[in-house]
Amino acid sequence: MEDQLIIDMYFARDEQAIACTRDKYGRLLRSIAYGILKSHEDSEECENDTYLKTWNVIPPTRPAALQAFLAKITRNLSLDRYDQMHAAKRGAGEVPIMIEELEECIADQGATATDDETEDEELKRILNKFLESLPQDARKIFMRRYFFGDSVNEIAERFGFGKSKVKMSLSRSRDSLSVLLKKEGYNG
Amino acid sequence: MDKNVNVKRLLRAMSDVDDKYIEEAMETSAPARRAVTTSLRRYSGIIGVVAAAAILLFIGGALMRFMSSSSTQSESADYEPAAHNMEVHSYSDNAVAGEEQSDSYAYAQGGSADPQGTTAAVAEIEEGELSLRDSDTCDYMRLVFDSLDDLEDSAQFDFGVPEEVDGSTTCNYFNYVYDNGFNIAEVQYLDDDGNLICVIRKAQGERNISDCDDCFSVERRVDVDDIGTVNLSGNNRGYAVAYWIHGGYSYSVTTVEILSEDAMLELVSQVS
Structure with missing residues (x-):
């Protein structure tokens, strides 16, 4: 499905937008989160948090490039989670x-x-x-x-x-x- | 301001770079296979010379035998496989040297194959043991092939794997050769974007070649007909790693996604 159609679904508050986003970009988002967190569970939670955040910011935001937009959200959420997990000491991963x-x-x-x-x-x-x-x-x-x-x-x-x-x-x-x-x- | 804070701020700021750079980095060159081709092409001259030398040796040997009155047809036949073997070995040796020169490759985590984690991961040999650690110094070479047949020829054993796994569109074929003679055959399955989906390995001997050792919280052993005991590793939702030993060979399957037990065992059943 075209990114623009997915974005339109978000604007129409159609919850299928999340399913379409997951189908098209789920693997990419999990791989970004996994690169930072090195944990399947945490990566999936970051992926799900990404959908929630995306749902909350579109609208009013209309991303010019949905793929990069989602990647940035996942990366930031993963870094947040990394900081929470390793507040006291340096942890594993990249x-x-x-x-x-x-x-x-x-x-x-x-x-x-x-x-x-x-x-x-x-x-x-x-x-x-x-x-x-x-x-x-x-x-x-x-x-x-x-x-x-x-x-x-x-x-x-x-x-x-x-x-x-x-x-x-x-x-x-x-x-x-x-x-x-x-x-x-x-x-x- | 604290240096570490500044570095973390720099890492954070990377999230705000222009979208075009993110999208550009998501493009994939044909993974690994291109490297292989390049590597082999680079040494094609040497390979050609060695092949020519082998042929000359064979012809010379046959000629000498022919000229000696005691030669027989069966004796000259003995030379043919010898010459053939020489060519094959020289080819492999040069390919290995080529990889080392270009990479001094230590396959780690990877990758992506990282598979570690998920997938492809890291293999290092220390004192004859496989280690999970990434290393720049482990002493082995990686050979890359364009087909399963070529990989089998290099590894010198048959390797039965599925043609594809769910979502895969491309396969990469690797042979990791260690200086003690140990070698691991590996097939990687990737999707359209070059993301790793699954890694399947086989090696002679009995050891865990999955690169997963206590990397998941849940471990389980399952008896499978015609295979024996399969060790599964994963979490409470399923499994991402399976390894087993059968008929003097070690096998492993590693997936990026967590699979149900049935799905993982279905994959296992397709490997031989």
Whole structure:
């Protein structure tokens, strides 16, 4: 079913919209959640929470790209759940590894922005600028790693690249991001 | 501001990047199979040279035998399989070396095959034991094939698997070869988007090759006709892993989705 039709069903408050969303994107959403949480149960709960949240925000929101819209919701819900699960200590899965990898991009002395919302907007702008600057392959690898939470091996499998190529690409991209963040004054 | 907080904020901010980058990253190149083809193509020259050398060796040997008056037809026939074997072995060795050079591959979690978790997961050998851990140093090579027949030739045993599983449109065929001679044949089933659905493995010997060891809360053993005891792992809704030993071989089935016991055993019954 076309995304636009599904969105129209949400606007018409037709509960079949959720079933259609699940049929078309359920597996994708579970895989995103699983990449972060490494738990079937928690991933399914995040998937279901995604449908609920989607139901609550459409309308009034009309997503330009339903797939990306759902992916973002699932990712944020998964990160929320991850934080809840590991409030006291670092847990398993890809998140602690991703944090460790990205630490090299961030200096100890933190952001210069004065409030959270401004800072988040600024980070979003910098990230989009950074992604725009990357070659397509490097950008896809970076997104699979840090948006979808895929492991290096999963990325290599997905795109048919060698593992060493994926690692090298990620390392170069992180270096580029670090330089850009400093240049933009994000991490002084 | 705390560095760790900044990093988490960066991770969060990734959720707000332009949709076009998310959609672009969801595109899938033909998974793995393309890598294989590339890898084999890269070494096609070497393979060709080795094959030519094998043929020359065979012809030379046959010629020498022919020239010696004591040669018989049955003796020259003995050379043919020898030359054939040499070609096959050289081919495999070069393919392995190629993979190592390009990847130094340690198949982990994967993937996606990660299967770990769900699926494809990670195989590492330490002191002859399979480990669940991801590693950059495990000493094995991965060979990728375009067909089940080629995989069987490489693994040197028959491998009966379903042509497809529910929702799959593509299969990948892998052979993991360890330096101690142990090898695992693996078939991955993927959907249209390249997402992993199921991984089926077979290896000689008796061990759990599923990469799942205490990874689920519920475990159960089921006796199945013509197979024996099948170990199931999952949760209170069903199972995602099955492994068993039969006829000197180890088998495993790992699915991304939790399946009912009946559905999992139906899959198991299709593997030989």
